[in-house]
Amino acid sequence: MTAPNPPADDLSEFAELMAHEQDFVDPRDRVDPKVRRRRRRRGLIITAVCVVLLLAATGGYIGWALTAPIDPPTVTTQAPQAPTVDASTIAAPLVGASALSVVGADAYLGAEASGVWSSTGTGEPLPIASITKLITALVILDAVPLASADDPGPTITFSKSDHDLYDRYYVMGATIAPMPTGTSMSLHDALAAMLIPSASNYAEALSSRIFGSQNAFLGATRDWLSANGLAGTTITEPTGISPRNTSTPSDLLAIGKLAAANPVIAQIVATPSISLPGAGQLHNTNGLLGTSGITGLKTGTLGEGTYSLLYTATLVVGTADPLAVTGVVLGGSSRESVNTSVIATLDSLRNGFHAVPVATSGQEVGTIATPWGSTARLVIGEEASIFTWSDTPITVTMDIKTPPTYRDGSAVGTVTWTAGPNTVTAPVEIKGSIDPPSEWWRLTHPSELGSMTDARD
Template identity: 70%
Template sequence: MRHEQEFPDRRTGIDPRVRRARRRRVLLVVAIVIAVVLAAVGGYVGWALNAPLSAPVVTWQAPEVSAPAAAPIALPTEGASAISISGADGYLGAEASGIWATSGTDEPRPIASITKLITALVILDAKPLASADDPGPTITFDKADHDLYDKYYVLGATIAAMPTGSTMSQRDALATVLIPSASNYAEAVSTWAFGSQGAFLSATRRWLAAHGLTGTTIVEPTGISPRNTSTPSDLVAVGKLAAAHPAIAQIVATPSLSLPGPGAMFNTNGLLGTGGITGLKTGNLGEGSFSMLYTASVDVGAAEPLSVVGVVLGGYSRQSVDSAVLTLLDSIRNGFHEVALATRGEEVGSYSTPWGSTAQMIVGESASIFTWSDTPVAVTMETTAPKTYEDGEVAGSITWSAGPNTATVDVEVEGSIRPPTAWWRLTHPSELGVP
């Protein structure tokens, strides 16, 4: 084989073989560098396009609730009054079922025919009825009982016919005492129950002491004497005892009745069935001494109606007392109300990302809460990180509380967080997660 001889380059004096070897080494180095660069670039691109992203930045604030206005309680301005409310402890406080509100002083005042309610309670303590409808024993009225009609007629008291020799059940006799407020029946039945007025009054004093009614004085069974006195707080207690007695509660809620002897009779409580009034007894000794001990079932929009026992003493007239009671009950009803908390779509926060995609946090549905007067409304808001940050996704909840009630609604995402573009990922390495 023939080999051609290569001679050194005349200009450089370098052997061509050496020059080619050098070129190959340079090309190899360049290829390696390019390979390394391409590998690095490829690795960066792969990392940048797949690196984890930081969670969107969230800012939020629970919606503010305007403080409800205080409800004015329209207590009677004449004489003295007291009121107790059961079934509203969660709204009004536990003290409401004692004496919730008063006006005037708690000194003893004449109670007029409210006395007859105490008389009936004392009689039933000695001669109980088995049930609300139990007629009890039969009472026969004699000539002395009949003479009471004339006695109280002369005194100007309310009376009902009582023929000599007529008979009546104990329950009907008590109904005649309480519904038309017949004074002659009050004395006759109390004498029948205890044998004499002295014995009745002794029993009454014991009954009052047993129930802690130290502010009450009873000197006769009808209330015609102004010396029959009591305090508003004592009478609220009397009203609760009467309302808890099945027979009395049923009798005082009866607008009218008709019985042999007395005939047709009508309840002196003209407010029965009005404004929620369910009982109990009115009294009247003339101008400036009108009184009313009442029970009421007041529907305020809560789960159950409120049970009210109240009293007004020393009112100027029957009309003024009735008006004061109805106005007070209306003011209690009006004090319970729905408080608007938030409306659907109301913004409570937002999400933002470094690449400019944003979304909002909104209230998922409108909300309100039932409460009393200016009871403070507390609010708490809890958030959770959405999985996809898509429109409509639940992102937490808001809970309001006032008194015994709470209201909770979801917080939702409005809008959607979109992922960044590939270019943004490639050009913002410092804002990407660690690979």
């Protein structure tokens, strides 16, 4: 089937158009060539400006991204937990009564420690036995003071009546020391014969010689007790052989401190043994001298179940200065039990002062993290311990500062522990390094960078 032929009129019109094709010209081609050149230059300029603006925008972003400020690393801290320490217990003697005073530890034990810090029993007056002789010595030295521990004082010559006291007290079962008729010795040595072996015959002979009579001595003793506020103490004779010589634990602590403060008495009661003309070799009845820091003072015994000790001790416990301890035990069942209980008391007091470990080197106390994924740890730079008493509460504070750089080993702060009067501080260091973000991270994380204004600032 063949297509129909076009009409003749159409063919002739088409042929005429083709014949005149060369005469057809686009109206734009008829524009002046100069105009065309201007238009072309304008187009090139516009294109160039667009390219420059695009490049400028891209370059500005890169410059901003590479220099824009970033928030500092996030530092998370956790102060180390303060250790909990068990409370110390002072070993209490199993006796009729006891009391303890500690001087030099007010910052740890409280101001009350220098008075009666701990005690047992009712606090009522009890027989003090030969502790009486310590009071007798104090009353004598109040009447006839010696200038120093080396001052011999006046010379005492004992008569036959003094010598007869030896036999009288021997029959009574009291402790005695030889006192031959006509024996002469210094007041200092006579006091030593009375206190070191606890010789009752020397106590009466010396007190009668100094005051003229026992009545005068007892009157002076009452005045001395009153002047020193010792209302709980009663003295009826100078030796302690009478159970009517009584005192309270609190009074005895005060008497012990007065005795320890007297250089003559303090020297004598700290002497384990002495050899005196006429009296011979004398040994101290206080078998604890030199044990657990004990420096004195005086034993007392009235028989079974009435063993007593008034003592002083110097304890080195780690404080700035040693502690001065005064203690008394009344009514012990035996000399051995009294001594054992005193040592236990002093040891428990000494052990109550201790160094408590609070930190180890490398112990973690925080972390450092950045938006770009770099991390490090905060650690304590050295081990630390704090000196304290018993279960004194320990508090912890931590001070962390922003460092100029986050490099391994850099110190960034401190941790401080406080317990009572003491503090200890350890450094906090960075473990690991925080590297700055890479250029790629900056270019690909614009939302985590500062503003353009921030960058200009």
